Amino acid sequence: MSIHLPQTLNEALHMLQVVPHAQILAGGTDFMVEVNFNKHGVHDVIALRHVDELKKWSHDTVAGVVTIGAAVPYADMEHGELAQLFPALAEAARTVGSPQIRAAGTLGGNLGTCSPAGDALPVLFALNAVINVASTHATRSIPVADFMRGPKRNDLAQDELIVSVTIKTVAGWQGYAKVGTRNAMVISVASASLVLDHVNNSSRIALGSVGPTIIRCIQAEQWLQGVYDFTSHQALDDSIATEFGQRVSQESRPIDDHRSTALYRRHAVGVLAKRLLQRGSAQ
Amino acid sequence: MNLSAVRTRRDTLGTSALRPDGGPKVQGSFAFSSDVWADNMLWGATLRSPHPYARIVSIDISEAIKIAGVETVVIAEDVPGQLTYGLIDSDQPVFASEVVRYMGEPVAAVAADHPETCRRALAAIRVEYEVYEPHINPEDSISGAVPAIHPNGNLLRYQRIVCGDQNATGPIVVEGEYEIGMQDQAFLGLEAALAIPDRDGAGLEMIVATQWLHEDRKQIALCLGLPEDKIRLTLGGVGGAFGAREDISLQVHASLLALRTGRPIKMQYSREESFFGHVHRHPAKIWVRHHASADGMIIKIEARMVFDGGAYASTSAAVLINGVTHIQGPYRCANAIVDGFAARTNNPPCGAMRGFGVVQACFAHESQMDKLALACGLSPVEIRLRNAIRTGDRLITGQPVESVAPVERCIRETDAIPLPPDMTPSPHELSLPGGSGRTADRRHIVRGVGWGVSIKNLMYSETFDDFATARCRLQDGVVTLKFATSEVGQGFVTLAPQIARSVLGVDTVIVEPMDTTIGSAGSTSASRQTWMSGGAVDGACRLVRERLFEHVAKEHNIDPLRLEIDDTDIIDTFGTLRIAVANASAGMVFEETFEHHHRPTEDLDENGQGNCHVAFAFVAHRAVVDVDTELGLVKVVQIATAQDVGRALNPLSVLGQIEGGIAQGLGLAVMEEVLMVNGIVKNPSFTDYLLPTALDAPEVVAVLIEEPDPQAPLGAKGVGEPPCISVTPAIAAAIRAATGRAITRVPVRPSDICL
Numbered sequence A: 001m002s003i004h005l006p007q008t009l010n011e012a013l014h015m016l017q018v019v020p021h022a023q024i025l026a027g028g029t030d031f032m033v034e035v036n037f038n039k040h041g042v043h044d045v046i047a048l049r050h051v052d053e054l055k056k057w058s059h060d061t062v063a064g065v066v067t068i069g070a071a072v073p074y075a076d077m078e079h080g081e082l083a084q085l086f087p088a089l090a091e092a093a094r095t096v097g098s099p100q101i102r103a104a105g106t107l108g109g110n111l112g113t114c115s116p117a118g119d120a121l122p123v124l125f126a127l128n129a130v131i132n133v134a135s136t137h138a139t140r141s142i143p144v145a146d147f148m149r150g151p152k153r154n155d156l157a158q159d160e161l162i163v164s165v166t167i168k169t170v171a172g173w174q175g176y177a178k179v180g181t182r183n184a185m186v187i188s189v190a191s192a193s194l195v196l197d198h199v200n201n202s203s204r205i206a207l208g209s210v211g212p213t214i215i216r217c218i219q220a221e222q223w224l225q226g227v228y229d230f231t232s233h234q235a236l237d238d239s240i241a242t243e244f245g246q247r248v249s250q251e252s253r254p255i256d257d258h259r260s261t262a263l264y265r266r267h268a269v270g271v272l273a274k275r276l277l278q279r280g281s282a283q
Numbered sequence B: 001m002n003l004s005a006v007r008t009r010r011d012t013l014g015t016s017a018l019r020p021d022g023g024p025k026v027q028g029s030f031a032f033s034s035d036v037w038a039d040n041m042l043w044g045a046t047l048r049s050p051h052p053y054a055r056i057v058s059i060d061i062s063e064a065i066k067i068a069g070v071e072t073v074v075i076a077e078d079v080p081g082q083l084t085y086g087l088i089d090s091d092q093p094v095f096a097s098e099v100v101r102y103m104g105e106p107v108a109a110v111a112a113d114h115p116e117t118c119r120r121a122l123a124a125i126r127v128e129y130e131v132y133e134p135h136i137n138p139e140d141s142i143s144g145a146v147p148a149i150h151p152n153g154n155l156l157r158y159q160r161i162v163c164g165d166q167n168a169t170g171p172i173v174v175e176g177e178y179e180i181g182m183q184d185q186a187f188l189g190l191e192a193a194l195a196i197p198d199r200d201g202a203g204l205e206m207i208v209a210t211q212w213l214h215e216d217r218k219q220i221a222l223c224l225g226l227p228e229d230k231i232r233l234t235l236g237g238v239g240g241a242f243g244a245r246e247d248i249s250l251q252v253h254a255s256l257l258a259l260r261t262g263r264p265i266k267m268q269y270s271r272e273e274s275f276f277g278h279v280h281r282h283p284a285k286i287w288v289r290h291h292a293s294a295d296g297m298i299i300k301i302e303a304r305m306v307f308d309g310g311a312y313a314s315t316s317a318a319v320l321i322n323g324v325t326h327i328q329g330p331y332r333c334a335n336a337i338v339d340g341f342a343a344r345t346n347n348p349p350c351g352a353m354r355g356f357g358v359v360q361a362c363f364a365h366e367s368q369m370d371k372l373a374l375a376c377g378l379s380p381v382e383i384r385l386r387n388a389i390r391t392g393d394r395l396i397t398g399q400p401v402e403s404v405a406p407v408e409r410c411i412r413e414t415d416a417i418p419l420p421p422d423m424t425p426s427p428h429e430l431s432l433p434g435g436s437g438r439t440a441d442r443r444h445i446v447r448g449v450g451w452g453v454s455i456k457n458l459m460y461s462e463t464f465d466d467f468a469t470a471r472c473r474l475q476d477g478v479v480t481l482k483f484a485t486s487e488v489g490q491g492f493v494t495l496a497p498q499i500a501r502s503v504l505g506v507d508t509v510i511v512e513p514m515d516t517t518i519g520s521a522g523s524t525s526a527s528r529q530t531w532m533s534g535g536a537v538d539g540a541c542r543l544v545r546e547r548l549f550e551h552v553a554k555e556h557n558i559d560p561l562r563l564e565i566d567d568t569d570i571i572d573t574f575g576t577l578r579i580a581v582a583n584a585s586a587g588m589v590f591e592e593t594f595e596h597h598h599r600p601t602e603d604l605d606e607n608g609q610g611n612c613h614v615a616f617a618f619v620a621h622r623a624v625v626d627v628d629t630e631l632g633l634v635k636v637v638q639i640a641t642a643q644d645v646g647r648a649l650n651p652l653s654v655l656g657q658i659e660g661g662i663a664q665g666l667g668l669a670v671m672e673e674v675l676m677v678n679g680i681v682k683n684p685s686f687t688d689y690l691l692p693t694a695l696d697a698p699e700v701v702a703v704l705i706e707e708p709d710p711q712a713p714l715g716a717k718g719v720g721e722p723p724c725i726s727v728t729p730a731i732a733a734a735i736r737a738a739t740g741r742a743i744t745r746v747p748v749r750p751s752d753i754c755l
């Protein structure tokens, strides 16, 4: 077993090419848990700690596009400019673990693990994020919905690295909410992210922990577009929010496990959708 | 409580002396038992059964032993002495040989040069199992519907209590069935020990985190087939216990490996292994019926209590007795008929946990008291005041309550604590149910208030003489104390010097390492060490003081009875003599050892009659919770409590117990549960076994009720267990009040509230 500490992105990609079966280590907050449970066996590790290019984010104000490096930790999304650009991402970041976990855990790691309970993922789905990946010989940009293939499965090839995530800024409202059976530091039992796009007069809602992947509720979104004008600034009728919640709930595909039951998850995710819509329309 | 007000110049009794190990623990420099190390040391590890119930067809260690770095592999047939161990019944195998009876039961152990080598060795041991359908329903064990899963049978204990007129009844009858889930002690310092074999191989030394050094030594000696004096135990740094270190875990395994290899063996569990390596709180189902007069006076209690003991006996028999003898709660009741069962199943073994059987009983009786209040049109406070036990009342066992019993005062003083302010129009999101998940919608948040009051026995029961030993030496004004009392975090290392300072007027007190070179101190459990080891230290210090006074009296030719300690001086109460203790003891050595025994208790007869308990403590809790009724999420806002402490020997320590106990009781109320499906544990990690975080912990407002108990050596009652007992039903009642739901089970799950 060897540990590689590349200094640049190119170096990292090269190592990924030449060290067979190497595993990527970012913040280690998923990786080390698996090591403790002995799920990995002993492999060579490429640690991204020194690759500064991956820890930066940039805002192209002309194109209205923000690119967030794969190794940007949650702590950087919680407050400041990035939080203002993507409040839903900030809200999701604030629910992740504890301050220690948020200082270490990264967006790339959340995508690498690709758990349906990953808190950043519903937000990336609702924001139509694009995942930029690279190897020594090619780069690809994959819509997040195609990137996530299943529970803890993604589209990444063995020699590919997640480099960054590109998100278009949205004029409107966005939010995230997550149910867990503890008031902090808890894995989501059901979560939802809602984006209200005032320019295109449309909405996007994505759900976490209620299906094998993050679930976009296209039908509920379309229904909402038919019954509500986001730009009207009129108070939302409670019955619309309630029906939206019910429709979202119908599109969820939860299961029973030791964290909760399908019945509760289906119910909870509907309540979250309703409340997010009420919050968003009240702005 | 204003703690700074009770700090004085000298850390004597009654002051909030600070823990000597507090700083090192906060700074991370305190050595826990997992931090000890020895030259030439090997690592030990345990192979555990993946099945809850199976026959072992064969065990093949040949591949494991071939791995470079592996020194030895041991299985059942390598145990030189008694093949089983246990606190009450020796029914648990050191290693399973023919059958495994719960998931995680030890099957083999290895010693190797590195933990990773150990892991590979465990993976290389081939165990062939014939898997059986596990028996997981205690009712089947009681009825005999399933064959015995252990030679000792499936009923661990049955106890009935019959008291007064069984035909008595009243105009008000309320009944209910209640369920308590399996809680884990979840101490933070994981199981760990270092076993160092003697050079001649005839004995060993062990440094271990435990609750009771002498009991461990006894069980290790039996299993190793060695005399007890060949085994010396020293307490390692203990990171919490809560009952989970009362049973043997890795002690025998590590000893065996040390003797086999002739090298020091270090063993420590991971968090996951810890969930399998120690006993849990008994899950229980309790049916209760109360008969009462129209004005709410309890006439009769009927109850049927079933405790799931899991695969092995551990302390189930004693837990059951606590359950049945406390089902009346802190309330008068002349007539009762109670049936209690502790059943063996293929679930993980259950045993001691803070509250020891009373937690389960209390959730049932307090839920019933609220039902009774409703049926009689009384408030939760009024129904409890009307029935509150007083000193001298007889329990349903016939035992008179001789302890100070300020139940009424506990309730009134709790009631007098101001309620928290109402929720503000725009509360901080983190303060709402759902916390950092930002799920709350203020319109769906309802506040509820609930009550819980409890009675808890102190010390061991049923004829057990759990004495404590201490030695005090005074030399040149410095006191050295010796005892085997396990310091598991409760603060005896703070208290013992306080006692010596008060009794002997010294400043400097040295506490020697806790080990088995002195007599037993009994277990650090049952809220007993302040009373028992405190009594022993007090007794030893008093004997030394007598000797000191005799010495001074002789020097000054006066009667020693005239002498007294005043601050750090000895004074003649009839004269002018005043001499500093440091001077009086200069060049002298006074040494005395004292054993404190509590008064004897009796066994229960077949009708559950007998003075089986030593003493009792009482407490009241009032919970204020905010509930998101639509999502079923809960935020406990405030716990108000007034606790009968006898005498607060160290108010800060008492408050620590109160706040910690409340957090643990809150955990049981709303989140902490070991989840099982068909005997398989589903959440053996802190990812999914949820403990309260700082954001879940409520504001605690505590009042200490100080009515010194004449039976207690220092007037002080044990304060460790009561805080965690009635807080659970108080929170459940508050959720009931907020939601109108029946809430008959803890932990309360979100779906119990909103679906």
Ligand SMILES: Cc1cc2nc3c(=O)[nH]c(=O)nc-3n(C[C@H](O)[C@H](O)[C@H](O)COP(=O)(O)OP(=O)(O)OC[C@H]3O[C@@H](n4cnc5c(N)ncnc54)[C@H](O)[C@@H]3O)c2cc1C
Residues within 6 Å of the ligand: A023, A024, A025, A026, A027, A028, A029, A030, A031, A032, A033, A048, A070, A071, A095, A096, A097, A098, A101, A104, A105, A106, A107, A108, A109, A110, A111, A112, A113, A117, A118, A119, A120, A156, A160, A161, A162, A163, A185, A186, A187, A188
């Ligand atoms: C106590 C605790 C609490 C937690 N709470 C939460 C929570 O509330 N919500 C939540 O969503 N998660 C939570 N997590 C999980 C974890 O923190 C997140 O998933 C985090 O985003 C992982 O990021 P990381 O940088 O630590 O990833 P790592 O652990 O370093 O890596 C995770 C996986 O991604 C791969 N990977 C990492 N970076 C890249 C890359 N650039 N390219 C390709 N593959 C990559 C790794 O190989 C690995 O397979 C928690 C974890 C812990 C230990």
